Amino acid sequence: MKVNLMNLTKKFGPVTAVERINLDIKDGEFVAFLGPSGCGKTTTLLMVAGIYKPSEGDIFFDGQQVNNFPPKDRDIGMVFQSYALYPHMSVFQNLSYPLLLKKRPKDEMKIEAQRIADMMGIGGLLKRKPGQLSGGQQQRVALGRALIKKPKLLLFDEPLSNLDARLRISMRGEIKKLQKDLGITSIYVTHDQIEALTMADRIAVIKDGILQAYTDPENLHDRPNTLFIAEFIGNPPMNLFDVEIQSEGGKLFANPGDGLKLAIPDSRKPKKTVKGRVRMGIRPQNIHIDSKEGFDTRVFLVEPMGRDDLIVCKVGNTDVHFLVDPIMRLKMEDSIKLKFDMEKSQFFDTETELSLLWG
Amino acid sequence: MKLKIVISRIIPYLLLILFTLPIIIGYVWILISTFSTRTYGLLPVDKDGKFGGFTLSNWSFLFEPEIWIVTFNTLILALGLTIGVVIVSMMAGYALSRIKFPGRKAFLSLTLILHAFPTVTLLIAIYFVLRWIALIPVLGRNIPIIGGFGYNTLGGVILVSIAIQLPLGIWLMKGFFDEVSWDMERAALIDGCSRFRTWWDVMLPQIKPGIAALSIFSFIQGWGSFIIPYTYMVNASRATVATYLNNLLSETAPTNYSMLASVGLFQLLPVLIFYIFTQKYLLSIFAGGVKGAA
Numbered sequence: 001m002k003v004n005l006m007n008l009t010k011k012f013g014p015v016t017a018v019e020r021i022n023l024d025i026k027d028g029e030f031v032a033f034l035g036p037s038g039c040g041k042t043t044t045l046l047m048v049a050g051i052y053k054p055s056e057g058d059i060f061f062d063g064q065q066v067n068n069f070p071p072k073d074r075d076i077g078m079v080f081q082s083y084a085l086y087p088h089m090s091v092f093q094n095l096s097y098p099l100l101l102k103k104r105p106k107d108e109m110k111i112e113a114q115r116i117a118d119m120m121g122i123g124g125l126l127k128r129k130p131g132q133l134s135g136g137q138q139q140r141v142a143l144g145r146a147l148i149k150k151p152k153l154l155l156f157d158e159p160l161s162n163l164d165a166r167l168r169i170s171m172r173g174e175i176k177k178l179q180k181d182l183g184i185t186s187i188y189v190t191h192d193q194i195e196a197l198t199m200a201d202r203i204a205v206i207k208d209g210i211l212q213a214y215t216d217p218e219n220l221h222d223r224p225n226t227l228f229i230a231e232f233i234g235n236p237p238m239n240l241f242d243v244e245i246q247s248e249g250g251k252l253f254a255n256p257g258d259g260l261k262l263a264i265p266d267s268r269k270p271k272k273t274v275k276g277r278v279r280m281g282i283r284p285q286n287i288h289i290d291s292k293e294g295f296d297t298r299v300f301l302v303e304p305m306g307r308d309d310l311i312v313c314k315v316g317n318t319d320v321h322f323l324v325d326p327i328m329r330l331k332m333e334d335s336i337k338l339k340f341d342m343e344k345s346q347f348f349d350t351e352t353e354l355s356l357l358w359g
Numbered sequence: 360m361k362l363k364i365v366i367s368r369i370i371p372y373l374l375l376i377l378f379t380l381p382i383i384i385g386y387v388w389i390l391i392s393t394f395s396t397r398t399y400g401l402l403p404v405d406k407d408g409k410f411g412g413f414t415l416s417n418w419s420f421l422f423e424p425e426i427w428i429v430t431f432n433t434l435i436l437a438l439g440l441t442i443g444v445v446i447v448s449m450m451a452g453y454a455l456s457r458i459k460f461p462g463r464k465a466f467l468s469l470t471l472i473l474h475a476f477p478t479v480t481l482l483i484a485i486y487f488v489l490r491w492i493a494l495i496p497v498l499g500r501n502i503p504i505i506g507g508f509g510y511n512t513l514g515g516v517i518l519v520s521i522a523i524q525l526p527l528g529i530w531l532m533k534g535f536f537d538e539v540s541w542d543m544e545r546a547a548l549i550d551g552c553s554r555f556r557t558w559w560d561v562m563l564p565q566i567k568p569g570i571a572a573l574s575i576f577s578f579i580q581g582w583g584s585f586i587i588p589y590t591y592m593v594n595a596s597r598a599t600v601a602t603y604l605n606n607l608l609s610e611t612a613p614t615n616y617s618m619l620a621s622v623g624l625f626q627l628l629p630v631l632i633f634y635i636f637t638q639k640y641l642l643s644i645f646a647g648g649v650k651g652a653a
Contacts (some may be wrong), residue, residue, distance in 0.1 A: 046545070049545070049549055050548075050549075051545050051548065051549075070548070071545075071548040071549045072548065072549070072550075072551040072552065072553070074549075076549060077549065078545070078546065078549045080542040080545070080546060081542070082540055082542045082543075084540065084542035084543045084545070084546040085543075085546075086543065086546075086547075086561055086564075087565070088564040088565070097550055098550040098551055101550060101551035101552060101556070102551060142546075145546075145550065149550075149551070155549075157542075
């Protein structure tokens with residue numbers, strides 16, 4: 001099912017939680033709503049579900065306006081962070097409840113519940129109560145309950161946030177595979193960028209109720225169109241500098257501090273001719289130790305992260321984070337030479353915070 | 360060091376015993392005097408003042424039809440009050456907890472004020488209301504068992520008792536509903552429930568302890584209520600056990616205290632038994648009810 005949101009707005013009294021969101025979701029697409037907590041992503045989801053009524057704007061399912069449809073007439077399934085299972089019902093009753101409400105025959109309920117339970121790997125737990133299940137098993141029941149009525153749209157509200165880290169990774173893969181196999185259009189709300197980047201076909205980044213970007217994970221990571229996205233996406237976060245762009249002999253240079261002069265390659269020339277201060281961003285993985293071409297600095301801090309060591313250096317007044325192989329055994333106060341891969345640099349306007357490269 | 364611990368353990372018990380002793384002695388006295396001709400303090404004595412004089416004659420009231428009429432009436436009153444309060448509170452509590460409507464806050468504070476209102480000040484005003492209800496055909500005074508809802512009917516007493524008990528019930532139920540997660544309700548709506556079905560199928564089972572507590576509380580309240588049946592039933596000796604008891608106290612001269620104690624114990628027994636089996640639910644009123652902020 002195709003989903004279109006047009007100028008979707010939600011106000012709670014004087015507070016605007018969601019402001020004029022426009023986006024379209026293709027049939028079978030997996031879209032993530034990503035943003036910090038309280039940004040309005042769950043509010044948007046609940047409007048799509050029909051729990052909240054939009055203050056302004058429209059929601060279309062396959063071209064039909066559904067603004068005033070109650071949730072039960074929208075043909076949707078939803079999975080909640082808190083699982084929201086019915087604690088007084090058994091797993092079987094939880095799974096078959098949507099069918100019971102559709103007045104389906106008992107035999108069909110039994111067959112369908114068993115089929116879904118087997119698919120979710122909880123076939124042997126049908127007689128248990130939710131309270132007797134682990135968090136992961138409860139989340140599977142919740143997923144099964146959302147799937148059993150074969151909805152045309154699946155909604156996820158941070159479904160993995162209450163699970164432990166290992167389980168989260170395996171469930172991530174399972175949900176993605178399930179979604180692709182069944183081909184159900186899905187919206188997945190999360191504040192965890194890794195979940196969004198790994199699972200979604202497209203990501204809608206929302207901040208303060210406003211849609212910041214709506215694009216695929218690769219674009220979002222490599223071509224952030226606002227400073228907020230550049231800071232928010234990527235782990236460890238992007239290094240940001242206040243720089244002055246100077247032009248010398250037809251070439252542009254940026255000076256992040258300590259008298260450094262970094263040549264800006266043609267591919268990264270700011271679109272607008274900017275003179276004066278801008279924000280320069282460069283990701284930790286694009287900073288390398290280079291004993292020939294690098295500039296001199298000292299290791300300020302070493303944070304071992306297992307596969308990599310996260311090194312902190314100072315350039316001017318700014319902390320620079322980057323990753324090195326632990327085999328190098330860098331220690332505090334070691335002298336090193338650093339090189340920025342300027343082919344991967346980003347530039348943003350200081351005031352509007354918009355990218356000077358994209359969009 | 361050890362002595363200190365022992366003392367700090369003993370002192371609370373001593374204090375508790377000191378304060379509860381008068382009440383316990385009261386119960387012991389009731390128990391003893393129901394089986395004796397007279398009592399001298401806690402000592403059962405015969406009519407000459409010597410120790411002894413055990414008798415069952417105080418329980419002879421059990422063989423009069425009147426006591427069974429008032430017991431039946433009291434049971435109907437307690438059940439009627441319980442059913443009425445629980446049904447209305449379950450619905451009103453849900454609405455106040457979950458649905459936004461104009462005047463919700465005002466309604467909540469108003470019920471709280473009503474809860475604080477002393478019943479006695481309303482007696483005369485309610486009397487006029489009941490007189491007026493009595494004029495309504497059928498509803499007024501022509502319903503079997505409860506008589507009707509007008510003045511001098513059991514139904515009228517039930518109606519007034521429900522009204523006075525409702526503020527507490529509504530606040531209590533609202534508090535319990537507030538504790539149920541929104542997600543569960545949303546899940547039910549998405550699974551295909553109507554709002555009413557959600558309330559019935561999904562929400563009510565979550566607040567069963569609250570419903571149980573309110574039922575027990577209301578039942579006990581109805582069973583022991585005195586001032587309302589006493590005021591709105593003309594023939595107090597045929598109304599409820601409480602008014603029957605009061606009648607014994609004022610009409611027979613000299614008052615037979617041993618018989619009074621027997622009737623009192625008779626009224627107390629069901630409540631005591633009830634308490635023993637249901638106190639864990641009653642405790643949840645205090646656990647769940649305090650969280651019911653607006």
